Amino acid sequence: MSSSLPVADVRGFFDPETYTISYLIKDPTSSACAIVDSVLDYDPASGRTSTHNADRLVDLINNEGLQLQWLLETHVHADHLSAAPYIQQKLGGKIAIGEHITQVQSVFGDLFHAETEFARDGRQFDQLFRDGDEFTIGGLKTKVIHTPGHTPACISYLVEDALFVGDTLFMPDYGTARCDFPGGNARILYQSIQKLLSLPDHIRVFLCHDYLPEGREEYQWQSTIAEQRKNIHVADVGESEFVAMRQHRDAQLTMPRLILPSVQINMRAGHKPPAESNGTRYLKIPLDVL
Template sequence: MRRDAVTDAPIDPARDHAHDHARELIEAALTNEAQRPVVKSFFDPATFTVSHVVRDPGSNACAIIDSVLDYDQAAGRTATASADALIAYVEAEDLEVQWLLETHAHADHLSAAPYLQERLGGRLAIGRDIIKVQDVFGKVFNEGAEFRRDGSQFDQLFDDGDRFAIGGLQATALHVPGHTPACLAYVIGDAVFPGDTLFMPDYGTARCDFPGGDARTLYRSIQRLLSLPPAARVFLCHDYKAP
């Protein structure tokens, strides 16, 4: 019988233990300010992407979620203005970056995580099923053997229910596929970062027509998030303009 890695209790396969733990984190934060992260959000108007710096209120530890590397499509050039704004904030607040978290592989913007890691440190993490995404797009773009499809570009590949900490903040990863097979939501104290699994109410849901996307799977993932305690604070990855 499988056993919980933290409590060593037998695992009931009929229960959603990862969801249970996420709910417990949110509920605990309601009575413990030390488990309520301070969140500073940065909006990128070119891609309507929101990046978040999530900090432990009891220390200088922080994580950066879904950073943006600027890209000029017409010129075919990248720039780092958005990432540099994150760096300036981290340095001004004297923060220690422990994690660079990606909710999924983004089709609408490039990630600045490698650039940030060079300058700020931290462990780069994403969901384990990024391996499936790499395999699919490696074939789509006819990448050769030099393109690694094992997720080794990242320091940590999270499975559903994996637990981690940002300083004293307790956090967990929830697998919420549908938009892509690798989508994760991060629950950090009472804060939920759902990536593209949830959008603003005026814009609907993420698209499911990428390879590996599935509308029914996305629906189930959305229901999993919506069944978390209503007191949770939700920090989205996008704020698109409504059509």
Template sequence: MSPQIQAFFHTASSTYSYVVFDRAGGECAIIDCVLDYDPTSGRTATTQADLIGAFVVQQGLRVEWLLETHAHADHLSAAPYLRGLLGGRIAIGEAIRQVQGAFKALFNLEPEFRLDGSQFDYLFHPGEVFSIGGLTARALHVPGHTPADMAYLIDTPVADAPLVFVGDTLFMPDLGSARCDFPGGDARQLFRSMRSLLSLPDAARVFVCHDYPPATREARCETTVAEQRHGNIHVRDGIDEDAFVAMRTQRDASLAMPALLLPAIQVNIRAGELPPAEANGIRYLKIPLNGL
């Protein structure tokens, strides 16, 4: 059975979300969905998520999974909203527990906030095989950007051309790789994770989570292992681990903090749920002053 893919680009966060399904009228997974958030007003909206929901309904699909590649620092997850509309289970890698532990103290979260990942419906073990309807998929642990990053590999009838949704590991070849300076990030781990992805067959189709295109091209969501091995500016064949670590460390030191890191992380470690309402019925996000 050949996987079908529909991509959705969220311009405000440069994020790609995906619906992967076995056939029209069949089962699907939604990967890395986005909740619109305006930091100037503190308002959320479901405009982008509703585009995904409309597609799922139009195709007659049943949602089995709402997959997160990691706890994103650049957008809020819409997974709970889409689960409420369409069903499915919210899933992430089991190392999310480490990320929760790193940020609970920073945000001084409520004592009852658990560090066991139980906010998610399901936690994947590294290498775990699962199904999306008639499709066979595997959860690959690819730490480095964060300790909990997962890639999702989906088999196709052509054995040497699987699909892999790589989250924030590889970007398009002209952009390179993800940063590693968040809590728990590690450039050596990221190099090894990326090289493990690049050990897949050359024809494997690689779907990225973000694209920040230069003026010379439009945003793209798909490349191949062969294109990455030949042309990725950070991790192409011939670049060794020490050279990558030196480059990535120097580059990360020059990067500004993502604009939505503070709101996004405290929501996404809750599986996309907003913080509990306070006595006045309003939910609040915290901004730790001089905490980072």
């Protein structure tokens, strides 16, 4: 994929409640589009969900006469709920994630003691991508890159000159993803990052979160591969040094505010757990486990 190929039209939508950026990718030569890492609003105090963030995307796609082909997930998020099923119901498209979702479903299916009917083979998603798979968004060629470390199922999407890395990398002045969730591995994350940094300098890098580090006044979520080579966690840092840094840093972090509801929803491709005999759906809170 060279810089002479069609440039993806990318628009980011920031959710200040979860510091998440969802993306609309449009093929400039057609009406085809895709969404990366959509957000379903969730109030942890009441347990209520709403669709403000998702409706922004739905309304934009409808108003511009676009055709949604893909609802792409970079991984099973621990900080926000996915709105993919809601958007799919409104606009169509296929919900996709990496094939290693099965590992996440196995681990968290046990942790949450999921219902017997909960499938752990990824069938809740329309498409499970393997490393190196290619597909299109209209005329935009897209390649899947397996980038585990934060979770075993993390993947990045290279859409022509635009790279969507999920939580693997943050802005160069903030660093890299934590690796202390079940299945996380700092050494593997370092190797995944090196794989991404081997891409051409000009590739645009789009991030899933920004937490506004001290000294910066505005949220940012776009960089380049050249800029990411100066990332404060990896610039001139070897693998062993990175692992030691990441393990020390992760030991001081608290769990994300929405990890318990998020993972239960997202391991189901954004679908809520089945209703119980009284017609109500429930999320579980495992005590003294995480």
